[in-house]
Amino acid sequence: MDFLKKIETDLSAAFVQNGYIVQQCENLSALDKIRHKTVDLATNFLEVPYPEDAGEFLDKIFSLVPVEKLNSFRLHIISGLMAEAWFREAYFSCARSLVETIVGNELVMQRNIGLSIQFPGDDSSLLPLHSDSWGSECSPFEVVLWIPLVDCHRTKSMFILPPAADAKWRERVKEFAGAGTESLYRAVEPEIEWLEVPYGNVVLFTPTIMHGNRLNQESTTRWSMNIRFKGLFTPYSDKRLGEYFAPIAVRAASKIGMKFTMPGGFNE
Incomplete structure (x- = not known):
């Protein structure tokens, strides 16, 4: 039996x-508030006027x-955002x-925030091809809510390997054990998808x-x-x-x- 609404079934599929x-x-005013605070923290760090x-x-x-x-600039912004009581709920x-449709309505949320600031041509902030769930730290029940503060496209964005292709190449990963991640990337590159995400849009993906x-x-x-989310009662890995x-x-029923x-003495 499946009692999901059609829109939930379609999104899930x-x-x-x-x-x-x-x-x-879903809440553009909240996203604008997050971006405004980010810019405010940036101008504070740089001692320049608000643009x-x-x-x-x-x-x-x-x-x-x-x-x-x-990196110090990035950490300044992260700490400033995390200091705001409204930030996590706004996000x-x-x-x-x-x-809630994809994960459920009893949820846990990552305590900290991940922030990527990637300059043109800068190789200091790269995140090579990987799957979080291959290690012991990440539960396969997690999802990642990825939100850009600018228009992201092509190499200014992120890429994913779709599930069907991922399953195929996952069986062959051991073939690249001695060749390194870059060799694996070159092999899967024809099948990756670059996400086009203009400001005002969000991405939810499985890691x-x-x-x-x-x-x-x-x-x-x-x-x-x-930031990562998962169901409260789903299995945890090292991230407790x-x-x-x-x-x-x-x-309420869970709290009770x-x-x-x-x-x-009830069972005596």
Whole structure:
């Protein structure tokens, strides 16, 4: 039996087949607030005035930040965003119904935020081809909510290997054990998909499939955020509840059940 609504069934089928979904942000005002705060933190770090065009400012940030200061700049923005009490709920609201459809409505959310700032031609922020679930740290029940703060396309974006191709190449990974990740990438490259994600859209994808980024060969900077979600009661790997993940949606019946104890002597 399947009691999902048609829209839920369609979204679920697309996610299973493609490994990801790109859709419009469900709360654009929240996304704008996140981008505004990001720009505010950036201008604070650089000691420059707030720009008239936030998107253009972020696109051209490479002209203001030396590569050797990029990591400290990135950490400044992450800590500033995480210090805001509203940030995590705002981020979730950008795709709440999508996450609930794909994952469920009792959820945990990654405690920290991932932030990628990739300058044109800079090889210091590359994320080679990988699948998070191949190691012991990532549960295959996780999903990643990836949100760009600028228009992302081609090498300014991320790539994924669709599930059917991923399954085929996964069986052959051992053939590349001595050749390295780059050799594997070259083999799968004809089958990868580059995600086109304009600002105002979000991506939800499964980290079980191979994905990553390459050298940004576009003329502007990539800015993207990512946070993981999973079902509260699904299996965990090394990234534990309370350490890596924090509950954000626990239903009443679950709260009662987790606190329930049998009365003494009941089974005597």
